[in-house]
Amino acid sequence: MEVPYDFLNAWNAYMLQGTVAFIGIGFLILLYHEFRIFIIKDLKEKYDYVNLHEIRYFWFAVIAFIAAGFLFFNTLFTEMIHEKGMTWFYVRLFITVSFAIISYFIFYSIIRIYYPRSVEKRLRKIRNKPRKSPEGNIMRKLSEVEEDAHLEDSQIHEEQFHSVDYDVWIDDKTGYKKIEKYMAYQHSEECPECGYFTLKIEREELEKAPTQDETGLFIKHFKCSYCGHREAREQVLAKLSTNA
Known part of the structure; x- marks a missing residue:
């Protein structure tokens, strides 16, 4: 040719x-x-x-x-x-x-x-990374124990029953507070089976609702998108307070 x-x-x-x-x-x-x-x-x-x-x-x-x-x-x-x-x-x-x-x-x-x-x-x-308040002060991130006092009941409920996590930052000098919401289901974790970061929350279920007398049970179901590994993680829910 x-x-x-x-x-x-x-x-x-x-x-x-x-x-x-x-x-x-x-x-x-x-x-x-x-x-x-x-x-x-x-x-x-x-x-x-x-x-x-x-x-x-x-x-x-x-x-x-x-x-x-x-x-x-x-x-x-x-x-x-x-x-x-x-x-x-x-x-x-x-x-x-x-x-x-x-x-x-x-x-x-x-x-x-x-x-x-x-x-x-x-x-x-x-x-x-440390946040700054409108006044330019370095803010402090509260621990899980400290932050509950700054969250509303609905936000605490979200953390208990859903894959939601709140970060609370506070300016100790002025009292300015900033609350940030993070969705856990959007993130990947390392799969214990294949070792890749492809393990995500697939679904959640409330196995047993808490009462004033008994704790509850919340289950998160994970699935690896690479190897198909599945696992369930149980989370014990605290008893309801007498004011609930």
């Missing part, structure tokens, strides 16, 4: 331009994400943004880099095509498409399995 040299030269030029473009797009996605995090001053808002968008933007960047690799590898072995004919052009195209598809699924699995560990580490750092 006759080799169209002009076509191959133009092909290589476009592939290289596309490679540079997709590499640039990948880095721009990452920079945009980090810039958004940087300009969010409220730490709770920063936490929520990272929790919702970190993995998604990272995956978009990886897709851009995979596309860049696909285009670049379609410029290699051009001399072989010149020597042996256009059949090798289609062979190269088939191989690069195959590798792009394989890379897509490999990186998808890697990000889904390994990257949540990095995200959770970043989230913990943001969540525990």
